[in-house]
Amino acid sequence: MLTTTNARKIDDVRKEVDTLNAHSATADALMEGLTAVLNQHMLKYNWVGFYMLEEDADPPALLLGHYQGAMTPHTRISLHQGICGAAASSGKTVVVDDVSRDNRYLACSVETKSEIVVPVFVRGKVVGELDIDSHFLAAFTTEDRELVEYCAQLVGKRLEKA
Ligand code: SME
Numbered sequence: 681m682l683t684t685t686n687a688r689k690i691d692d693v694r695k696e697v698d699t700l701n702a703h704s705a706t707a708d709a710l711m712e713g714l715t716a717v718l719n720q721h722m723l724k725y726n727w728v729g730f731y732m733l734e735e736d737a738d739p740p741a742l743l744l745g746h747y748q749g750a751m752t753p754h755t756r757i758s759l760h761q762g763i764c765g766a767a768a769s770s771g772k773t774v775v776v777d778d779v780s781r782d783n784r785y786l787a788c789s790v791e792t793k794s795e796i797v798v799p800v801f802v803r804g805k806v807v808g809e810l811d812i813d814s815h816f817l818a819a820f821t822t823e824d825r826e827l828v829e830y831c832a833q834l835v836g837k838r839l840e841k842a
Pocket of ligand 1: 727729752754757761762763764765784785786787788795811813
């Protein structure tokens with residue numbers, strides 16, 4: 681069954697993520713490694729990247745950090761723009777099953793069909809987010825969401841200690 685296969689794969693990737701976390705010396709290294717692990721091992725995760733809140737910017741904006749996948753024109757996104765802006769300003773995970781039906785969507789690639797954006801928190805404040813695009817409609821199941829939220833939490837905990 682597809683769901684069972686997906687769940688088993690996600691369990692394996694979670695173990696990889698835990699190993700990566702244990703071996704990453706810094707939050708920056710962890711973020712870089714997470715983009716690689718998620719992009720390489722989760723076949724539906726075609727673009728994986730972090731956007732981090734620009735410090736002291738007025739108005740605040742999200743700056744592209746580590747990513748894997750095609751180059752994107754969106755290297756700086758205001759909090760009022762895109763699915764990325766919506767996730768950062770609300771502090772909530774946003775899952776879009778069909779980006780063509782969401783007028784907030786900022787296109788990165790014509791191949792993208794669905795997207796998930798999960799905020800990263802430090803001491804209760806949004807400091808950035810983990811953004812994943814898929815070439816498949818409704819690619820992000822509940823299990824995928826839990827995995828991506830887990831990764832975002834690890835980064836938040838790491839940044840808290842920095
Ligand atoms: N699609 C995002 C923009 C970033 S790209 O996906 C890399 C959005 O709507 O905010």
